[in-house]
Amino acid sequence: MPLSADRLPRALESVDLVLADPAAGRAAAEAVLAEAGDDEAAAVALRALGLSWKENGDLKRAVRTLRRAVAVAEGCGEHYRAAEARMSLVVILSDLGQTEAALAEATLAASVLTGADSARLDVNLGLVLIRIGRTPEALAAFDRGQPVLRAVGDARWEALLLNCRAVLHLYAGRYREASVSLLRGERLTRDGGYNLLNAMILLNLGYLARVTGNLPEALDRLDSAARLYAAHGKRGTNLVADRADILLAAGLAAEARITIAQSIAEQENSGFRYNLAEAHLLHARTALADGDAGEAAAAARTARGMFGRQRRGAWADLARHAEIAARFATGERSPALLREAEGLGDRLAAAKWPVAPHEARLLAGRVAVDLERPEQARVLFEQVARHRHRGVAEVRALAWHAQALHALSAGRPTAAEQALRAGLRVHAENNAVLGATDLRAHAAARGEELATLGLRLALERGDARAVLRWAETWRAASLRRRPVRPPDDTQLAEDLAQLRRVVAELAEKENSTTRAASRAEVSRLNAERLRLEAAVRDRSRYARGAYAPEPPFSPAGLAEALGGRVLVEFVRLDDDLHAVTVRDGVVRRHRLGSYAQVLRQLDVVRFTMNRMSRRFGSPVMQKAAVEAYDHSRSVLDGLLFGPLRRAMDAGPETDEAVRPLVIVPTGSLHALPWTALPTCAGRPVSVTPSARLWLTACAAASATAAATATGRGTVLMAGPGLAHAEPEIAALAARYPEAVVLAGVDATAANAAWALDGAILAHVATHGRFRADHPLFSSLDAHDGPLYVYDLERLASTPQLLVLSACESALSGVRPGDELMGLASAVFALGTRTLIASVTPVDDEDTRTLMLALHAALADGRPPAAALSEASAMTGIGGFVCFGFGG
Numbered sequence: 001m002p003l004s005a006d007r008l009p010r011a012l013e014s015v016d017l018v019l020a021d022p023a024a025g026r027a028a029a030e031a032v033l034a035e036a037g038d039d040e041a042a043a044v045a046l047r048a049l050g051l052s053w054k055e056n057g058d059l060k061r062a063v064r065t066l067r068r069a070v071a072v073a074e075g076c077g078e079h080y081r082a083a084e085a086r087m088s089l090v091v092i093l094s095d096l097g098q099t100e101a102a103l104a105e106a107t108l109a110a111s112v113l114t115g116a117d118s119a120r121l122d123v124n125l126g127l128v129l130i131r132i133g134r135t136p137e138a139l140a141a142f143d144r145g146q147p148v149l150r151a152v153g154d155a156r157w158e159a160l161l162l163n164c165r166a167v168l169h170l171y172a173g174r175y176r177e178a179s180v181s182l183l184r185g186e187r188l189t190r191d192g193g194y195n196l197l198n199a200m201i202l203l204n205l206g207y208l209a210r211v212t213g214n215l216p217e218a219l220d221r222l223d224s225a226a227r228l229y230a231a232h233g234k235r236g237t238n239l240v241a242d243r244a245d246i247l248l249a250a251g252l253a254a255e256a257r258i259t260i261a262q263s264i265a266e267q268e269n270s271g272f273r274y275n276l277a278e279a280h281l282l283h284a285r286t287a288l289a290d291g292d293a294g295e296a297a298a299a300a301r302t303a304r305g306m307f308g309r310q311r312r313g314a315w316a317d318l319a320r321h322a323e324i325a326a327r328f329a330t331g332e333r334s335p336a337l338l339r340e341a342e343g344l345g346d347r348l349a350a351a352k353w354p355v356a357p358h359e360a361r362l363l364a365g366r367v368a369v370d371l372e373r374p375e376q377a378r379v380l381f382e383q384v385a386r387h388r389h390r391g392v393a394e395v396r397a398l399a400w401h402a403q404a405l406h407a408l409s410a411g412r413p414t415a416a417e418q419a420l421r422a423g424l425r426v427h428a429e430n431n432a433v434l435g436a437t438d439l440r441a442h443a444a445a446r447g448e449e450l451a452t453l454g455l456r457l458a459l460e461r462g463d464a465r466a467v468l469r470w471a472e473t474w475r476a477a478s479l480r481r482r483p484v485r486p487p488d489d490t491q492l493a494e495d496l497a498q499l500r501r502v503v504a505e506l507a508e509k510e511n512s513t514t515r516a517a518s519r520a521e522v523s524r525l526n527a528e529r530l531r532l533e534a535a536v537r538d539r540s541r542y543a544r545g546a547y548a549p550e551p552p553f554s555p556a557g558l559a560e561a562l563g564g565r566v567l568v569e570f571v572r573l574d575d576d577l578h579a580v581t582v583r584d585g586v587v588r589r590h591r592l593g594s595y596a597q598v599l600r601q602l603d604v605v606r607f608t609m610n611r612m613s614r615r616f617g618s619p620v621m622q623k624a625a626v627e628a629y630d631h632s633r634s635v636l637d638g639l640l641f642g643p644l645r646r647a648m649d650a651g652p653e654t655d656e657a658v659r660p661l662v663i664v665p666t667g668s669l670h671a672l673p674w675t676a677l678p679t680c681a682g683r684p685v686s687v688t689p690s691a692r693l694w695l696t697a698c699a700a701a702s703a704t705a706a707a708t709a710t711g712r713g714t715v716l717m718a719g720p721g722l723a724h725a726e727p728e729i730a731a732l733a734a735r736y737p738e739a740v741v742l743a744g745v746d747a748t749a750a751n752a753a754w755a756l757d758g759a760i761l762a763h764v765a766t767h768g769r770f771r772a773d774h775p776l777f778s779s780l781d782a783h784d785g786p787l788y789v790y791d792l793e794r795l796a797s798t799p800q801l802l803v804l805s806a807c808e809s810a811l812s813g814v815r816p817g818d819e820l821m822g823l824a825s826a827v828f829a830l831g832t833r834t835l836i837a838s839v840t841p842v843d844d845e846d847t848r849t850l851m852l853a854l855h856a857a858l859a860d861g862r863p864p865a866a867a868l869s870e871a872s873a874m875t876g877i878g879g880f881v882c883f884g885f886g887g
Contacts, residue, residue: 008044010028014029014045015044015048018048018051019194022056023052028048029046038072043085044081046065046085047069047088050062050092053065054088054092063089063093063096066086067085069082080113087113089105090121094128097306110125116154118145120145122144123160126165130167131312138168142161146165155188155192155194156188156189156192159185159189159192162184162188166185170208170211172354173391175212178208182204186205206225209221210246210249211354213393214544215433216436216541240262241263244259251443252438253286253291256286256290260286263279277303277307280303280306283303284298287299293330296326303319304319314348318353320340321348321359324363325359325363328363328367333370338376342360354391355394358395358398368380378409384399385403388419397430397446400450401419404419407419413461427446428547431443436483436540437826451474455467455573459573463589464587468569468580468582469552475664481545491539492790493794499536500749502528503785506525509521537774556585559582559585560585561695566583566659568661569664570640572667576594577591577592579592597639598640601635604628605629606671608625608632611629636672637678641677659683660684660686661683662686663685673880675869675880681873682873683869684865684869684886685882687881688885700833713760714761717747719765719766719781719782720747720783721767722781723844728805729741730743745783748782748784749791750784752787761800762802763803765847766806768781768804776789776790778823789823793826798827801833802834802836803835803854804836804837828883834864834885834886834887846875850871850880857870864885864886
């Protein structure tokens with residue numbers, strides 16, 4: 001068969017086409033190869049075919065095809081075409097981890113290529129040199145190539161070069177230089193229509209935002225890249241790993257750990273072996289942050305071995321750093337660990353890693369302190385502490401931590417506390433950029449170690465006021481600022497509405513009598529639900545906040561606002577549970593005992609209350625449940641309040657039996673039905689996430705009491721599927737004739753949101769659903785589906801007094817720093833002053849009885865906490881708690 005005259009032009013066109021559309025480029029190359037002949041056109045077409053396999057992730061097939069292209073070109077004397085194929089081999093061999101072979105191919109190609117092709121080879125060579133830590137040579141390659149590429153107007157290859165150069169700057173901590181390169185590269189690829197390369201650059205812009213602390217922008221950039229990859233049927237080899245890294249930076253260790261495991265699986269299947277080592281290193285970091293030091297050490301060893309085989313010594317040191325951190329986390333404090341950490345800190349600093357050297361030296365200093373080597377510790381701490389006034393927030397926070405430990409080792413606790421407060425200010429300023437509730441709540445973990453050390457110092461010296469100040473420094477900080485709406489709020493609203501429709505349809509299908517026939521449809525709807533939940537969650541995280549400094553917490557100001565009330569704030573340090581009481585201006589600290597022992601008794605109380613509410617079993621079994629409940633709550637009451645009685649009951653001026661309590665729980669105590677405890681029975685009790693929040697609510701609560709008696713600004717809502725809801729709302733409507741009443745088909749999510757926005761009093765009788773896996777998807781049932789926390793966060797202001805007549809509607813997820821996430825916590829950041837809700841199951845009929853009694857007391861002018869106390873005493877029904885400011 002004679003060869004066509006246009007065979008070479010068609011082969012050259014297939015090379016360009018494969019970069020825009022791999023499938024079309026491969027088809028064009030195969031058409032050329034179908035015409036038999038080992039000539040120049042065949043060599044070029046084979047190169048295009050190899051590049052197409054690379055774009056599809058089949059790297060080994062790509063290498064075989066490109067080596068064949070080299071052989072065909074050399075065989076017909078076309079040495080330049082062979083060099084072009086070698087140039088393409090360079091990056092693919094590097095992606096497979098075969099860096100020595102990649103450099104050998106680059107050397108052979110460099111002896112032949114000229115002009116713009118030589119500059120393109122410099123781009124590929126520079127990438128390999130970056131990966132093996134030969135930074136000066138990489139920069140030299142880029143400096144040679146960029147003027148040539150710019151002169152010939154090759155926007156695509158110049159953008160590739162800029163992206164590679166930016167990666168080099170990012171690793172070295174030169175963020176301004178990286179930004180200049182990336183922004184020019186992003187503009188070149190966007191204007192030129194190089195979408196996949198644009199996605200790659202967006203990924204690196206996301207990484208730049210991540211390391212400089214702008215996590216909302218990082219997530220936005222990442223998702224923009226994901227959409228570009230998806231439009232071309234790709235996921236991006238680094239996309240999932242980069243998302244895991246950002247999630248880890250935000251404190252979402254568990255979510256990051258799941259995400260990086262997914263990335264490792266995808267990379268193992270794709271054949272891109274080079275980046276797998278970095279994924280295993282990130283796996284080590286996520287496992288360590290998630291509390292699994294054993295898995296972290298194993299993953300770090302795997303990464304170190306892979307980096308060693310790739311001859312990436314600087315990266316192998318990073319993996320060694322993760323191993324050492326895992327050993328430290330298991331409690332190892334040995335001279336060997338000290339030697340390794342100290343030497344590693346020096347090597348990491350020589351390699352110009354921006355954060356890791358400071359982490360390694362800080363860890364080494366802490367080991368030196370524990371080994372009683374104060375001079376060695378001093379030197380190590382000083383090396384880190386000198387960076388406390390410059391650099392990114394992550395480095396400055398580490399430096400202030402080192403400064404605090406240095407001051408402690410020198411016997412200067414006051415200076416140590418000053419350094420800890422400075423470090424927490426750095427964290428607060430850095431966290432302020434986060435607008436989304438879940439990011440704020442999890443980011444508190446970044447300052448927990450500093451706050452805990454400050455609390456430990458205050459407890460050691462027995463200063464009750466200092467204990468209270470340190471407990472309030474970092475407690476529930478995310479609830480003190482309202483969430484920020486994401487930039488595209490309309491899209492978020494549409495996603496929530498669609499999610500509501502899917503969940504409602506899913507519930508209908510799951511309750512269908514023809515379950516077998518609808519199994520496939522249920523599976524489809526579940527997949528759509530997960531997709532929409534991810535879209536809502538991710539979009540909400542784009543919101544960016546701003547830093548606003550808070551005034552220092554004042555125990556004296558709290559004491560004045562308390563008046564005749566008694567505050568009890570529970571504080572936990574390791575397994576030691578303490579309490580601070582404030583009464584009549586006197587602040588006292590009390591050690592209560594083992595937190596684990598309290599939790600065991602709490603579990604018994606909740607279990608027995610659950611059994612009682614369900615009225616399950618014979619009268620004998622029900623009586624046994626009541627007896628077990630009475631015993632367990634008495635024991636728990638003794639553990640929590642026994643050591644406090646003198647501080648709570650002292651003082652002749654006030655009737656102690658009715659003296660109001662303000663309780664600030666910690667950890668799992670947020671789920672305790674406090675009104676069930678004998679000490680709390682018969683007196684008004686307000687439960688608040690923090691004393692600061694109570695003070696804020698106290699200052700703004702006067703309007704609530706003025707409006708509740710008349711019904712102005714009142715909303716009454718009955719949701720579906722709750723037997724007592726509509727009768728309860730009908731009875732309350734007679735008491736509040738001016739109220740907005742929503743029931744039946746009118747009780748939709750949209751109507752509820754409209755009515756609740758800015759209300760003074762709202763009473764919602766419907767099922768509440770707490771989502772432990774993602775508390776912001778906790779919800780209240782409306783006629784057309786769930787009303788989510790995300791819906792409430794879109795309101796201008798939630799009701800000042802909110803009553804949720806639904807079981808367990810006050811449960812919250814608890815994060816480090818006693819950060820709460822759920823329905824109960826969300827409303828406090830949105831304007832609610834007082835919430836009355838349940839943390840345990842309560843029988844429907846009992847709920848209705850208690851609610852009617854509660855509103856009768858409110859109508860008589862009782863403050864919310866007193867009204868609930870009277871209603872509970874009169875009906876004998878517990879389980880509901882007054883949260884926030886109870887009056």
